[in-house]
Amino acid sequence: MRWSKLFVPTLRDAPADAEAASHKLLVRGGFMRQLHAGHYSMLTLGMRVHSKVAAIVRAEMDAIGAQEFQLPTMHPMGLWHKSGRSELMGDEMFRLADRKGTELALGVTEEEVFTTLALELSSYKQLPQHWYQIHTKFRDEPRPKSGLLRVREFTMKDSYSFDLDEAGLDASFDLHYDAYVRIFTRLGLSAMPVEASSGSMGGTESIEFMVPSPAGEDDVVRCPSCDYAANLERSVSVIPTVVDEAGPDAPVRFATPGVRTIAALEEIDGGAPAERQIKTMVMVLDDEVTLALLRGDHQLNLQKLQDATGAAEVRAATPEEALAAMGANPGSLGAVGVELRVIADPALAGRTNMTTGANDDDWHLRGVDVGRDISVSEFAELRDVSVGEGCPKCGTPVEIVRCIESGHIFKLGRKFTEAFDAKVLDPNGKAQHMIMGSYGIGIDRAVATIVETYHDDRGIVWPVAVAPFEAVITIASMKDEAGVAAAEKIYADLGAAGVDVVIDDRKARAGVKFADAELVGIPFRITIGKALADGEVEVTRRAGQITERVAVDSAVSWVVDAVQAAR
RNA sequence: CGGGAUGUGGCGCAGCUUGGUAGCGCGCUGCGUUCGGGACGCAGAGGUCGGGGGUUCAAAUCCCCCCAUCCCGACCA
CATH class of the missing domain: 3.40.50.800 (Anticodon-binding domain)
Structure with a gap:
């Protein structure tokens, strides 16, 4: 190519609204331009990089025997009703209607369409099938940001595996895992595989490929001395046991005028240190008011609560809802004697002589014995891990690293094949629902991540494999x-x-x-x-x-x- | 969705407080000089001042409504 003929509109100054290095450099370098929030036009230079990244992904998918498809991006809404994901996706999905009023949606992912095609599979002898495409996805992100890192319209390599049984799925999953390792290596990205939440889609094993970067949006808990690494929303840690003193035979009410916070309750006469308090959070899980209990010094992780309960929607109750359900305002709440569903973090199991709200403004209870005084519906990991807590595998203090999620693979299970009744005959001639895996890599996000990783004060320093x-x-x-x-x-x-x-x-x-x-x-x-x-x-x-x-x-x-x- | 900020030529910005009909740097066009680290001179082109409404003799500037974009948070298969 001759530069004199190319359209490469480089800029001396970055647009004022660009923050992330990749955003600034890709615009300044004439790779792309913003059309509006979360939508970018790729110019010829951007397209060259994009194509090279896609080619690497394609080559490695082909190498594991995957077959490339290209599916529609506009779907009939009925498909999404059938899978039950219309409600699940909520406002994240772009929805529209055609001139006849038929409800349509722009694809967020393509499980529904691929599964529809899988209806034509009829025998276990055809399995496994690995199908993929590299195509546009739409998500109505509440807040697009950081250039290509978080957009509403993007290119994703999404692939899906169909197997007869769990053993087959495991093999398909491992093939993808290895392919992903090779892809990120070729892209020059040091992506680490970490345990992740599979979100509300269920599924068993879920691994995210995370690239450390301050521009990222996910926190990964990592052990410096062993191979433990997990997304914060999935991480666990070992913490020292708190030894409780013996308490009274029953909780004791005591006046706490004006006390509304854990910190204030630590200070007041008759109060208790945070680790001896029970934090009571009123949450709404799919319209069911539920209490989440944590140690006073711990933070609730919403995703953990969602994963533990399988709820589609999890949110904090409004102060009005809390008052209606508990009879007191936030700051004086407690679970003693409460009939609601109560989910407690394991750090509270067996604890005695604790302090918590009395469900009466300006009053608290001390001498609360979790086992005796609170009817806990279930215990579940709810708290955020903090830096320095013990690695669950080896006990070494863990660190937390900011990362960009560059890939995600997980075992989907039979949710879609059951919803669409996609079955094949097994060796015994019996019809079985196939089991699926789902695997994604954002192409544009990979481009941006490479820039985040490879740049200096003069500009971008592309790895040869993806350079324009x-x-x-x-x-x-x-x-x-x-x-x-x-x-x-x-x-x-x-x-x-x-x-x-x-x-x-x-x-x-x-x-x-x-x-x-x-x-x-x-x-x-x-x-x-x-x-x-x-x-x-x-x-x-x-x-x-x-x-x-x-x-x-x-x-x-x-x-x-x-x-x-x-x- | 909550909080904050911004919208003036392709990019970066000033002008707004105190209304008088738009300016600077970069970029762009032509001519000349220059020619290995974003040159210089001269002459030019280019703007519904985000949109609508209002106040006023007069609105980029004051008032109201709306829209868009960015940042923080919430949220996020």
Whole structure:
């Protein structure tokens, strides 16, 4: 390609509303432009990177025997009613109607459509089937942000496996796991597999591939000395046991005027340290008012509560709802004698002589024995893990790392095959619902994640495998006829050698060309200018900005070798 | 959904307090000089001042409503 013909609108200043490095650099480098919130136009440079990322994903999916499909993105709403996900997705789904009034939806994922196709599978002999596509998805995110990292319209590689039984699913899952490891390695991303919540979709095993980055939105709990890693919403930790003193035979009411917080209850006469308090949170789970109990110094993780209960919607009760259900205002609530469903964190199991609200404003109870005084419906992990708590595997203090979720694989189970009645005959001639796995990688998010990982103060530093061009030939002066001729020769030879090369033949000053090449992030640059007098050109590696001079005649082989070594 | 901020030429911004008919830097076009790290001079092009309504002789500026975008939080197969 000739840069003089390309549309690469680089900017000296980043748009004022860009925060994330990838957002700024992809816009400044002329890779993309925002159309509106959460929707980006990919320009030619962006599309080149996008295509290269997609090609790597495609190659690795093909390598495990997966078959590429392309499904509609606009679906009849009936499909989503059938799977029960219309309600589940709620406002996250873009919904529309056609001229006849037929309800339609834009695909958030494609389990429904793939499962519809799987109805044509009839025998276990056809299994496993691994089907995938690389296609547009829509999610009406409440808050698009950070450029490509969180958008409403995006490209995702989504694949689905169909197996006869759990053993088959395990094998399909492992194939994908290995493919994902290879994909992220090729993309240059150090993605770590972590245990994750499979969310409201159920399913058993769920693994997210997480790339550490301050631009991320997920917290991963990781052990520095063993292989334990889990999404915060799935993590557990070991904490020291609190030894309780013996308490009274029954809870004792005591006045706590004005006390509304854990901290205030620690301070007041007759109060208790936070770890000796029971925090009572009034939650609404699919319209059922429920109490979530935690140790006073612990934080509730909503996703854990959702996972533990299987509720589709989990939210905190409003103060009015809490008052109606408990007879007191938040700050004075407790579970003693309450008839509602009560879910308690295991850190409260067996605890005695604790302090909690009395369900009477300005009153609390002390001497509360969890087993004796509270009818706990169930115990479930509800609390957030904190830095420094013990690794559940080896006890080492854990750390928490901010990450970008780059991939997610999980065992879906039979939810969809049962909803759509997708069955095959097993070896005994008996019809069985197939079991599914679901696997996703966001292509655009991967592009942004690569930029987050690989940039410096001059611009992007693309890994060769995904760079918009592998090499750029920079002609210092277009008036230098010998230079132009030498550059054209190298350009032709590199092209013939299969290198993805662009020649910067713009009538611009050298400084402009250097700055653009660096901002855009092309891995190798051949500069043809003053060195030519000595029969040489300069070759520069973008990573580290290392320049050396080589003979004109060996420039092509130098670049070919460098590119091949890095591909 | 709660809190905060912003909307003026392609990008970055000033002007608004105190109304008088729009300006700066970058970019863009032409000519000249320059030519290895985002050159310089001269001459130009380009703006419904987010939208609607109102006040006023007069609104980018004051008032009301709406919209959009960004940030923090909530939420997020």
